[in-house]
Amino acid sequence: MLETKLQIFILTISFLFIIFIFHFVRKEILELKYTIVWIITGLIIILIAFLPQSITIFSKLIGIKLPINALFFMSLFFILVIVFTMTVAISKLSLRITKLAQEISILKFKVENFNEENQKKKT
């Protein structure tokens, strides 16, 4: 049901995609923790390209009439999961940045005061 040409095309892109991610993790640009959801998505796309029947089985399993809709459902689901992990990561980051800014400002205040007091002592 899936044309071989298309099958090869999807497989190539998915493989390139996973190699790409692997490369980034290897170069330590991306943290593995945040790429796992992408890698799993890539692997599932590869699985579907190899065994297109899996989509039909999946759609019957959860009661979707047209297999293509199961595909749309899955892609949307994965995108939502990925976006959500992003939101979690960003929220965590912003909390940490806030904390850092607070600590730095207090530290800076202390250093300035310390310097002033020292100068007073010298004169």
Add this chain to the structure above:
Amino acid sequence: MKILVIIPAHNESKNIVDLLKKFDKVTLSIDIVVIDDASQDNTSTIAQNMGAKIIRLPFNLGIGGTMQTGYLYAYYNDYDITVQVDGDGQHNPGDIETLVNPIINNEADMVIGSRFIEFKGFQSSYIRQLGIKYFENLIYLITGNRYTDPTSGFRACNRKVFANFVKYYPCDYPEPESLVTISRKKLKVIEVPTVMNERKEGQSSIRSFKILYYMFKVTLAILIDIFKKR
């Protein structure tokens, strides 16, 4: 008792001078720290020239993050009591003693200055009063206590309370939410009558569509707070 007055200020160069002058009349022994939330004007220079201690944030954190900086400073430097006095000048430093006394006498853990007990001074617009009434009732439903001015930022906290704020303090519109958090922790919150002033310069940060966002966000935050661990 070491008392720290925390003044959060964002672009308040026109209000800060009058405010700091009013502190000369305060007889209580207090330390004052102005937290400058990355103002674009010369708020921090003016305050510094007047001899105030000033902590400058590297970028804008909003009222929540600014106040939390003050609480963190108080926590690190072993203060017993903190008092928030807004940089826009609507709170009167003269009332600080009224606010702090119940804490010194161990009658409360947190004290809120309310303009709706004696109804003196600036009373806010009708629409705002309606919003405040709404929060008063929502908080009454949840905590069983009635607070007439839950959005008031004029508050004194003891160490138990601000140690909680060091751990978590909402980043925007923190007043009603933090009141519920503290009240649910079985810490005692009371109100005392205060007289507030209308801000002289600049605008309130909560206006137009932000009012709707404010109502929605704070309601949600209060409801979620019920499900947090005590």
